Amino acid sequence: MNDTDLINETRNEAEEGSYKLERSDVTAVVNAVERGDQGLLSMLMDPMHPADIADLLEQISTVERRKLIHLYDREFDGEILSELDESIRDEVIAILRPEVLADAVRELESDDVVDLIEDMNVTQQDVILDALEDSDRVAVEQSLAYPENSAGRLMQREVVMAPEHWTVGQAIDYLREQDTLPEQFYHVTLVDPRLKPVGNVTLGKLMGSKRDVLLWEITEAVFQVIPAMQNEGDVAYAFNQYHLISAPVVDEDERLVGVITIDDAMIVLDEEHEEDILRLAGVGEGSLSDRxxxxxxxxxxxxxxxxxxxxxxxxxxxxxxxxxxxxxxxxxxxxxxxxxxxxxxxxxxxxxxxxxxxxxxxxxxxxxxxxxxxxxxxxxxxxxxxxxxxxxxxxxxxxxxxxxxxxxxxxxxxxxxxxxxxxxxxxxxxxxxxxxxxxxxxxxxxxxxxxxxxxxxxxxxxx
Amino acid sequence: MNDTDLINETRNEAEEGSYKLERSDVTAVVNAVERGDQGLLSMLMDPMHPADIADLLEQISTVERRKLIHLYDREFDGEILSELDESIRDEVIAILRPEVLADAVRELESDDVVDLIEDMNVTQQDVILDALEDSDRVAVEQSLAYPENSAGRLMQREVVMAPEHWTVGQAIDYLREQDTLPEQFYHVTLVDPRLKPVGNVTLGKLMGSKRDVLLWEITEAVFQVIPAMQNEGDVAYAFNQYHLISAPVVDEDERLVGVITIDDAMIVLDEEHEEDILRLAGVGEGSLSDRxxxxxxxxxxxxxxxxxxxxxxxxxxxxxxxxxxxxxxxxxxxxxxxxxxxxxxxxxxxxxxxxxxxxxxxxxxxxxxxxxxxxxxxxxxxxxxxxxxxxxxxxxxxxxxxxxxxxxxxxxxxxxxxxxxxxxxxxxxxxxxxxxxxxxxxxxxxxxxxxxxxxxxxxxxxx
Structure with a gap:
């Protein structure tokens, strides 16, 4: 395959990339399931975003759901589980074969695993934890040690940090030498010798600055440090009020222990809104997929x-x-x-x-x-x-x-x-x-x- | 001033940087305003985030607000205007001296200016537009040409793009050569020769990849292109559903014309939630500061x-x-x-x-x-x-x-x-x-x- 082919393939993927779950998609999938047509089902579902697959699973009946998962389970994406409504999620986990479940969970970031298992009972939690690699399991268990709905549960533990006295050049060289960087990160966090965060530098600013500029000279004007024990509602409020993209999380000694990014905060904000609107109407935490x-x-x-x-x-x-x-x-x-x-x-x-x-x-x-x-x-x-x-x-x-x-x-x-x-x-x-x-x-x-x-x-x- | 002094100063600024508007802050500011103590007022308000100053202005009475602005207007931050509730914003704009208003508005990004003036009448709009530099005014006027509540109004026009066939090295060199990069950007958008966006590369991925890697090899799996005429509610839905950080905006010919970032989408999402909750109770678009x-x-x-x-x-x-x-x-x-x-x-x-x-x-x-x-x-x-x-x-x-x-x-x-x-x-x-x-x-x-x-x-x- 030469370059042009590869580029064309990329372009086609990108064209598929404008997502939206339509009623016709749901009907087509249900028909494929009825006919037991595994090939057609894969063809229909592979281009779908996990969030849309989750919505689809929520919209079909229990019987259809069970059939679909039996047909599709070899390729079950862990992110679908993260996106599923809780009641349906339990049902799906019960249907998935253990080895498929293990594969699905191993693909997830540790903060997503925490989100997935925090409401499970201990037996279910153990099934998932056992499927993880040792380092991931430790990370998940450490997060679970923080109280429910705390910033500590919400944060990811992989942080990109730099000593406060470094220059732009030093930071760039350091980043380029790393074998693995986190999937999502937007800032380099400056820390003092006791690991206390003192400022954030955006990657864009880092890219656009001369090598001899000191990092602290280009820190963001807006900088908010979040205590690990803070309630997630307050975290979401801070992201919304101060337009944060990511914020360092600190322990009681003000040492950097993790980072919360805006996508996590947005999910919490959405949940809080839902809670408000439902509670005003005297509806608990219900969803359409509850029994x-x-x-x-x-x-x-x-x-x-x-x-x-x-x-x-x-x-x-x-x-x-x-x-x-x-x-x-x-x-x-x-x-x-x-x-x-x-x-x-x-x-x-x-x-x-x-x-x-x-x-x-x-x-x-x-x-x-x-x-x-x-x-x-x-x-x-x-x-x-x-x-x-x-x-x-x-x-x-x-x-x-x-x-x-x-x-x-x-x-x-x-x-x-x-x-x-x-x-x-x-x-x-x-x-x-x-x-x-x-x-x-x-x-x-x-x-x-x-x-x-x-x-x-x-x-x-x-x- | 040597390095250590500078670093200590940075650290102090960072410590000020944990924001939160407390009732005691409001009381202290109101007292300073009553006493006409300009020095104390500046000392209290300078460390505050513009969003908190906006909240403060919304919480005090009309008389206090007028006095406060007269005392503080030499240093009025444009972002405060962006954060203010509409009814109070009109009041504040009417109080501010024209030259202070002009200074405040000139500090803002063009998408914030659009947000600020889109609901104003033509006379008020002209006052603000006249205060802008020519290039900014053109950008604002172009955005205003898109329909209200469209993606075109929401997007910023400064986009960081690269040809689809470039390598990581080429992209990094290109970025490092630029004199000015946008304030906020998270992706380099790959475009084909007709300027059609075909993929997004995160800055983090760019940092972490070898110089000879082709950009299209490290594009994000999730990629959503937004038509400029799309309703902002659907834009916000897409950001929330697919956990987007930024997304390219295209015109009818699928050419890249701008980019929407998650902070803009989050504001829209918040407004939509507010609308839903208020409409369910039979309250229009009201806010506490309406007359x-x-x-x-x-x-x-x-x-x-x-x-x-x-x-x-x-x-x-x-x-x-x-x-x-x-x-x-x-x-x-x-x-x-x-x-x-x-x-x-x-x-x-x-x-x-x-x-x-x-x-x-x-x-x-x-x-x-x-x-x-x-x-x-x-x-x-x-x-x-x-x-x-x-x-x-x-x-x-x-x-x-x-x-x-x-x-x-x-x-x-x-x-x-x-x-x-x-x-x-x-x-x-x-x-x-x-x-x-x-x-x-x-x-x-x-x-x-x-x-x-x-x-x-x-x-x-x-x-």
Whole structure:
């Protein structure tokens, strides 16, 4: 094969390289599996990115998945396992033959192996660990010694470092002499004699600088050191806030022990977002591929909490049974007041929870934000009070009923702004994740206040 | 100054470099501003990261902000503007003296300038564009020629490329001869003679390979080319899905025109997440620093939609006024059925919206997911039906009322699972953002079905 051939081949590979999992791909793969056509299956799946293969495996049924893996397992890429959703991953690992699993895992970087096995039980972990070479196993075991969700778990242990007094020329020569460099690295980290990191030099800067320039003269302006015990959420926040590409990780003695790169941080950030959005809706850590029974169990506690709060609201209604019996219009209109309050409260709540997560809502501006949300609630409350007043009047022909529902609307929407902001702030102060618990509290407040204000005023004014 | 002094100075700078905005920092800055102490203010703010200064400016009041900028404006960093929330940014730009603004903007990379001015009106844009040097202005204007939210707007135009047939040695020599290289770059992009990108070589790989190795032999396995007209959301998805660090951008003729790096993609991803979470709660694009009147306007349409759906539910109740007058317990219990359905529906909905955003829920698995959610709804429905049946019996002493509420609960929670999944999928098919509109539809369905099933069954069985 001459150069031109090789180049053409590269180009073809590159053209295949624009990935995207289409519905037609999934159908084609499922058809190949049904027909048991191993050759066609390989032809279809080999150009796919492991992340897309993982998505494909998540989208097909359990039976199809089992057949596919039996047909395809000789060439199973370890990265597919890394990309798979946890529940499907366990299933796939159980199906893979031990030697295929061992091959797949040996291909992975040590930080990916950690990510893969940290949620497994000890027996499963041992199966994977035994498949690794000694040096890799030690690296994985050392990472597992750090607490879950810590920077120590997230980091890779291979670091490219240089003494702080080196020149560009010395660093380049050193790098070019190395037999193996890490797969992914973007910085040379400068360390002092006690291995404390003191600055980062980007590879681009190194390339573009004269040989006699000192490394510390071209360190990046932005430099963030991460303690190994730091929570991964804070690590992801730092990457996002300061636009980091990689950051050195240090132990308690401030010695360099590893490095975290942006791709790891991005995964954590994505998980944190998912957690926030699901928790706000009262869904635990669920995913589409969880089994029905697990999903049912995850959602049940939140529904139970909601049942208790709904009953609390009903107890308020029960206090006004006499009024409702006399004026049945109250029963017709009361859910509107509660529903509008609940919606307004959820709006304030979501903005507040998101602002707490991005550290935009803090002790410094809490009171200003609460004042603002109450004001927004008041203005929108007045707007909808006028509308509902008119609706009440037209529908039931009673001006007094119109006044009552209007007043209740204003009260409930002001309370919604207050509760929607104050409750997550208070939960955060007590160290409770505001996304997790605020929703139930806020809608309880708006339901109880809504029914009480409307029915209470009605009882006072109309009876 | 000798070497050791310089090194010590570097180390001190690095120690300052562990950023974090604390409440005490905000208080200290506000105090310095109150006292008009320019020296102290500079001392406090100079070590801060621009992203933290932006957060600080967002957290203090308008009056404090104005005073602070007047005291600090001689040293105003352009990056602070990039990091500021839009509403505050406009305010700050209006306060800054023209020459300070010009200095600040000139420091920025052209893609950051694009991000800064793309939402401004033409007059404001011209002020900024006039401050730029000619070459930068042309680059910014070319980027602005691409549609909003396109890859063309996101990319930087400075690309490091090499002919596909070069060796490692040739590439290194070429890079070392350049006077200026881009601030941030991670790959050398290989191009064919028509400037079509055919592969990426990481700088690390370049450093670690022998001089006579051909570049195409060490290209990255994962290679994704991005069309300049692609939507930025799809770009961010590709970076997240395929763990890209940088990717070449091409025009319609597949010629290389720019490069997008992961930090830009991460910002887009963060914005998309924010949009999803806020839209699910019926909040537009709001932020804490928006003015009250803007926030009120943003939230009003969603509350209006909710009012219409709440009235629709009330109309259902109104059909059963006679039943409620006879058995007032129906009015007490009916919100429970609706509320549980609404909660279960929101759970299914949130999982579905999130799964659509991450492309985990597609045409391929839609029916399986719907079946699964309906089953989850059924199981949880039965559980809460039993509980509520007992509650109904104990509270009101009527077994028949217990059966009715139990049956209504099962019906509504099954419908919740169905509507919560099917509605976002259908909206997505019609090209409507499911996060934006699903909530109102789903709760309308669960309210209407909840009230109708409970009151209808009650009217049939109990009267």
């Amino acid at each position: 029905v029974i697990n999903t049912t169990k995850q959602r049940l506690p939140w529904l139970a909490v909601n049942l208790v709060t709904a009953i609390a609201a009903s107890l308020v209604i029960a206090q006004f049974e006499a009024a409702i019996t006399q004026i049945v219009a109250l029963a017709v209109l009361m859910p509107i007041v509660a529903s509008m309050g609940g919606n307004a409260g959820t709006q304030s709540l979501t903005v507040a929870v998101r602002a707490i997560a991005t550290k935009d809502l803090t002790g410094s501006n809490m009171w200003r934000v609460i004042r603002r949300e109450v004001l927004v609630g008041l203005i929108n409350g007045v707007v909808f009070a006028v509308i509902m007043g008119i609706v009440g009047l037209v529908w039931f022909g009673s001006p007094a009923l119109g006044y009552v529902i209007a007043a209740a609307m204003v009260i409930n929407m002001v309370v919604a702004g207050l509760a929607g902001t104050a409750i997550p702030v208070i939960l955060e102060k007590f160290g409770i994740d505001p996304a997790l618990a605020s929703g139930a509290f806020v809608t309880t407040v708006t339901d109880v206040v809504g029914f009480f204000a409307f029915l209470g005023l009605a009882a006072l004014v109309l009876l | 009250v009147i803007n926030t009120t306007k943003q939230r009003l349409p969603w509350l209006a939609v909710n009012l219409v759906t709440a009235i629709a539910a009330s109309l259902v109740i109104a059909q059963f006024e006679a039943a409620i007058t006879q058995i007032v317990a129906l009015a007490v219990l009916m919100p429970i059925v609706a509320s549980m359905g609404g909660n279960a529906g929101t759970q299914s909905l949130t999982v579905a919206v999130r799964a659509i955003a991450t492309k985990d829920l597609t045409g391929s698995n839609m029916w399986r997911v719907i079946r699964r959610e309906v089953l989850v709804g059924l199981i949880n429905g039965v559980v809460f039906a039993v509980i509520m049946g007992i509650v109904g019996l104990v509270w009101f002493g009527s077994p028949a009322l217990g059966y009715v509420i139990a049956a209504a609960m099962v019906i509504n929670m099954v419908v919740a699972g169905l509507a919560g999944t099917a509605i976002p999928v259908i909206l997505e098919k019609f090209g409507i953002d499911p996060a934006l509109a699903s909530g109102a539809f789903v709760t309308t369905v669960t309210d209407v079905v909840g009230f109708f099933a409970f009151l209808g069954l009650a009217a049939l069985v109990l009267l």
